[in-house]
Amino acid sequence: MGRKKITIKDVARESGLALSTVSNALAGKALVRPETRSHVVAVAQKLGYRASIAARTLRSQRSYAIGVLIEDVANPSASAFVRGVEDVVNRAGCTLLLANTDGDLERQVAAMNTLLDRDVDGLVLISQHLADARIREILGGDVPAVLVQRCDPDLDLDYVGGDNSDGILEALRYVHGLGHRRIGFLTGPRVSSSARERLEAFRRGVDELGLEDAESLTYEGRYSLEAGMEAAGFFSGMRRPPTCILASNDMSAIGLIQGLGERGLDVPKDISVVGLDDIELARIKAIDLTTIRLEKRNIGAEAAALLLRRIDTPEAPAARVIVPTKLIVRGTTAPVVSS
């Protein structure tokens, strides 16, 4: 068990070569003779040499680490996203630094600064606070960054998100085909650009299909079980409740179904519900949720790929990747019954 640290210096001494030669050999540079290189590698191996990433970072200003900022990994769709990011950056030899913000601005600013202090090569973030001056300043600096799910027209950055319009529109057409004309929408927080886009798509769809007034049938919730349950109160309390509700994510859809049930409304007999995400449990019989599938892990992978590309070619024009969605029809939607 080697106690003290073996440095490149030790390898140089042991192999009888110069420091710089060893460094070049280990880095796989073309200018060292193959035999020299293999000798160096052998010695390094024998000595149990391990490169110090801190030293490398200091010298080369490249940390081979990328920072991921999200609200909360404990949220299933966030964790799938993180996983997707890790898959890709790892393959590129990068380590992932994780920061949870709980949506709090101060924590996000602090986390971003810490990440910058660590010389991360890039940042991937799902951020609510794109309008904040401090965040804009960081993002306006020269650290490569890609925005996920939430973007901002003033920020000329790479972006990856789900196809918000398409999914909503597809779902809307589907339930329209089922005979629904009075359709509710449980939207996400207004600060989320994805939520805004979906709301926009919902309104467009309502117009296009000639459905009833979208405005009064919209309820703003957060992306949580509780929010869904609250929304159930709102919708069921209406003079004429909608016959179908589109929710902004699966958790709130499930909460909504639960809340509706507590108020004596059966899904899908009385009201149809559509979720968004397609979390693992959506497919079990007890839940059996009709939902708009959005592969968060893919989004993470796309975001990571975009970031790596940007790190390589910083001057490339900002890209915008839209990950497609797909309607998965299960048991929470049914033809409307005329009462």
Next chain:
Amino acid sequence: MGRKKITIKDVARESGLALSTVSNALAGKALVRPETRSHVVAVAQKLGYRASIAARTLRSQRSYAIGVLIEDVANPSASAFVRGVEDVVNRAGCTLLLANTDGDLERQVAAMNTLLDRDVDGLVLISQHLADARIREILGGDVPAVLVQRCDPDLDLDYVGGDNSDGILEALRYVHGLGHRRIGFLTGPRVSSSARERLEAFRRGVDELGLEDAESLTYEGRYSLEAGMEAAGFFSGMRRPPTCILASNDMSAIGLIQGLGERGLDVPKDISVVGLDDIELARIKAIDLTTIRLEKRNIGAEAAALLLRRIDTPEAPAARVIVPTKLIVRGTTAPVVSS
């Protein structure tokens, strides 16, 4: 927008003080006059000075980063755990480096080495491969490490885990009280020490309560929805199926219930089922799972606290923290019906 890097040197020049004074002031050392310090801080602020963590790490051999090794963050109980770790280490000014291994030995070894190359101050790991020589060598080295959920008697390291015996025993007594005498056990993979402990507790409980043969009523699964569904085939295919089954986690319990349902067996009317974890969805009406609550986020927090302590006092004797469990009775358990 400051382009080039501001170093401590710039702050020194600008404030007319010496490098070391600035360093000390910024580090909050007692030996600089308060007024000097505030002046330094002001100048640093004005210049937009940001400390280089890489440089600090190189110099001080302390990275203020800790590595977390898990199989897959996308797994809900893993992500809750990671969140718990982050909460605590973050408060201590540390950044979290995340590595997913998917349970693969090679990836785990590679990830651990990378983390070590980054001079992490410590490691938290949920590892299946504690018996592997390379892993033992790393763990036997001098990087502070805490083991989670899986431990190994030969490794003298800090450990945090759920109270495996207690939870199982409590559940067993509860269903025994409901009249169940023939109880199945859906265990986790044999490589997991937690799974082994739970199996052990199950057998002890079966003995203690004078229940039917534990051996033939045990099925080894993985911790997944699919594994639960497979187990349903095993249990329902028995000549005399159990009247109650304890599962090793909620996901497999839910899969089990689903699989049982597909085979015409109703839970809890025909068979009772108990899970373990208490994931967020366990409480919704559609699932309503009786389960042994194990707070993964707490486990993460405890692990992080232990690690921080160990980093401070490396020579302290290895600690063993057992996080208590609690039986949450819901709708998947019912009194046995004599047929």
Next chain:
DNA sequence: TTGTAGGCGTTATCAA
């Protein structure tokens, strides 16, 4: 209390 000098382990530049 403040200033000076050296080194942490690499990589990069330039000679040889």
Next chain:
DNA sequence: TTGATAACGCCTACAA
């Protein structure tokens, strides 16, 4: 092709 030497930015004796 290989070798010497200077950074990278910070911390910490030690000297003043």
